[in-house]
Amino acid sequence: MEIKRIAKCGTFESNDIYVIVEPNSDGGVEINLESIVMKQFGEQIKKTIDETVKSFGIKSIKITAKDRGALDYTIKSRVETAIKRAL
Amino acid sequence: MINAALREIPEYIKGYGKVKPFEGAFKNINKAQKANVSLNCKSSNDDKVVSSIEEVLKKCGIRDGMTLSFHHHLRNGDYVLNMVMEEVARLGIKDIKVAASSIFPIHEPLVELIKSGVVTGIYTNYMSGPVAQAVSLGYLKYPAIMHTHGGRARAIESGDLHIDIAFIASPACDTYGNINGVEGRAACGSLGYAIPDAMYADRVVAITDNLLPYPLCPIEISQEYVDYIVAVEEIGDPKGIVSGTTKITKDPVGLKIAKLASSLIEESGLLKDGFSFQTGAGGTTLAVAAYVKEIMKRKNIKGSFAAGGITGYIVEMLEEGLFTSLFDVQCFDLKAVQSYRDNKNHQGMSASMYGNPHNKGAVVNMLDVMILGATEVDTDFNVNVTTGSDGFIMGGSGGHSDTAAGAKLSIVTTQLIKGRLPIVADRVTTVTTPGETIDAIVTERGIAINPKRKDLIEKLKGSKLPIMSIEELKNLAVKITGIPQRYENNGKIVGVVEYRDGTVIDVIRQVQ
Numbered sequence: 001m002e003i004k005r006i007a008k009c010g011t012f013e014s015n016d017i018y019v020i021v022e023p024n025s026d027g028g029v030e031i032n033l034e035s036i037v038m039k040q041f042g043e044q045i046k047k048t049i050d051e052t053v054k055s056f057g058i059k060s061i062k063i064t065a066k067d068r069g070a071l072d073y074t075i076k077s078r079v080e081t082a083i084k085r086a087l
Numbered sequence: 088m089i090n091a092a093l094r095e096i097p098e099y100i101k102g103y104g105k106v107k108p109f110e111g112a113f114k115n116i117n118k119a120q121k122a123n124v125s126l127n128c129k130s131s132n133d134d135k136v137v138s139s140i141e142e143v144l145k146k147c148g149i150r151d152g153m154t155l156s157f158h159h160h161l162r163n164g165d166y167v168l169n170m171v172m173e174e175v176a177r178l179g180i181k182d183i184k185v186a187a188s189s190i191f192p193i194h195e196p197l198v199e200l201i202k203s204g205v206v207t208g209i210y211t212n213y214m215s216g217p218v219a220q221a222v223s224l225g226y227l228k229y230p231a232i233m234h235t236h237g238g239r240a241r242a243i244e245s246g247d248l249h250i251d252i253a254f255i256a257s258p259a260c261d262t263y264g265n266i267n268g269v270e271g272r273a274a275c276g277s278l279g280y281a282i283p284d285a286m287y288a289d290r291v292v293a294i295t296d297n298l299l300p301y302p303l304c305p306i307e308i309s310q311e312y313v314d315y316i317v318a319v320e321e322i323g324d325p326k327g328i329v330s331g332t333t334k335i336t337k338d339p340v341g342l343k344i345a346k347l348a349s350s351l352i353e354e355s356g357l358l359k360d361g362f363s364f365q366t367g368a369g370g371t372t373l374a375v376a377a378y379v380k381e382i383m384k385r386k387n388i389k390g391s392f393a394a395g396g397i398t399g400y401i402v403e404m405l406e407e408g409l410f411t412s413l414f415d416v417q418c419f420d421l422k423a424v425q426s427y428r429d430n431k432n433h434q435g436m437s438a439s440m441y442g443n444p445h446n447k448g449a450v451v452n453m454l455d456v457m458i459l460g461a462t463e464v465d466t467d468f469n470v471n472v473t474t475g476s477d478g479f480i481m482g483g484s485g486g487h488s489d490t491a492a493g494a495k496l497s498i499v500t501t502q503l504i505k506g507r508l509p510i511v512a513d514r515v516t517t518v519t520t521p522g523e524t525i526d527a528i529v530t531e532r533g534i535a536i537n538p539k540r541k542d543l544i545e546k547l548k549g550s551k552l553p554i555m556s557i558e559e560l561k562n563l564a565v566k567i568t569g570i571p572q573r574y575e576n577n578g579k580i581v582g583v584v585e586y587r588d589g590t591v592i593d594v595i596r597q598v599q
Contacts, residue, residue: 014506037507039477040571069506071567 003061007085010070010078017045017070019082024062029053035067048072052079092469092518094593102208102229103583107590112492112524115588119445122246124287127314135264136298137315140174144252146315147290149175152182153251154210156243156288158281159189160256160268160417164327167256167294169196170319176205184208184229186250188239188280188438189485192216193327201226210248212236213483222581223479225597231480231582233473233595236280236416237442237449237489238587243283244439244446247589253288255281255313256322260295261303264313268418269305269428271297273323276418276427277397278307282437285312296322307435329420335377335400336370340531344500345371347552348458348529349378354550355496355543357455358382362390364410365490366458368398368419371500375458376400383409394441394450395486397433402426405433414450416441416486442489444587451486451493459487461501461528463508463515466557468522468537470499471515473584476508478576478598484519488587491524496543503530509564509571511535511557517584518593528557535560 003023010018024030031049035042045067053061063079070078090096090108099105129135137143157168168187173196175183183206185197195217200206207228212235214222222231234242242248259270268278273296285291285308298318336342352358364379366372377400383390393401394414399422405413412432418424426433442451462482463471475481491497501510511528526543528535535557536544547554582595
């Protein structure tokens, strides 16, 4: 599947994550993450985002995520919705 | 070396000195000495009123390396600390130690003075905002020393913390140095934290925006302690003086925690005639008070006292006859200020009377139940209220450790998870209050009782409360959040956390 346009999902509320997806002209999966729990969960959040992207078979995408302490299922659903809006 | 809270601390800390390790909460309560005070006496033709801060600094013999003290009753509306330090800087003075009972965001100008070497040391019981950030990032020359409210009084009275000049923000002051906190536009109520400073500093300066003819009535800090008086335009912003935190939470999670805590208090057997109680001013702890109030009314229980920083909510409980009296070291809102002024059963107390372990008995020793907050709790029941999980200083003990040690039942109320962080963890970032003084942790998903409290566990057998071990509570949290990555911080020491007896319970390291 291919990312065709910029799309976003989520809020800046506590325990949510704000996700922007857009086409990546350089190719590949690029994740830019900011998180209030970067030290403790940064790797885990990137992994969850990456897995969600891969489950769509997407090879080229740029994701900007601003995390306010979201749990994995929230991250997954925000990323999934943003992707579906961008297809 | 490893101290009794199982923290690795150095034997010597540069800029602090030789470390006395924490040995246990009740190991150093035996004999104590109080410091001698040297003073300049006044005769009948001495005038105490001085025209400016500059002049008073010169009269007090300001010089490099001095320790200047401030108290925090004007909270985030305080102008006095900034106004004095600005003048100190202007006079070209360096290497000042600021002993402020708390530091708030309004004290941001200190950051520049720290960077320029005007201020090289800080003693405080609590700090938040830009100064706390700057200290966390390593800008202060010497490690900041974090006291408890009672521990600060102990340090001042023993001479461990020698104050050269104390500045008393005075909402009302007469021309001979009698001070109270209940009159004037910056009325803040009790001046409890300033009392040890007034009694033990070499020089004491009242800064007031309400200079009144002699004699003032009532008197909270008397003329016998005050050297000089300076009248200024404004000592503080009344809007910042009154805390914004004194409302009962509407958050359903907070209310559930409060409900569980109040049930625990009821089942502990302590809630009977003569009951004594303290809460902080946070929304959840206030909700505990609301539920306790319901139970007291339902069962027609008449308590003895409530203590601490006093809120309007606790005042209402006094006025409804649920407590005989209040002990007040600091008023959190205008209703508390009015009550403290008008109701003779609403008594003031000094920081020493409140929580000093080295006097002949502090009020905390008479507490039945204390409701506390937490940033983190570990499986040994140690509590952190000093640093965030990111390592930045964002608070401090205040009265946390003092009341936990004194109360018969000290209950920590906290959400199990905050912003994905499990609050109950294997290890807290910083130990503020030792686990041996914490009896129960109440979260929305369960209650853990300290295994040391066999009597309480026995009493709660057959209880319908969701009681579980602290490990179970931790696992419950981690199941939801995932296991946080651990990171070791070996940065330089930027803060020393002293327990109330002056021993070192933990150190704070520079945020990387």
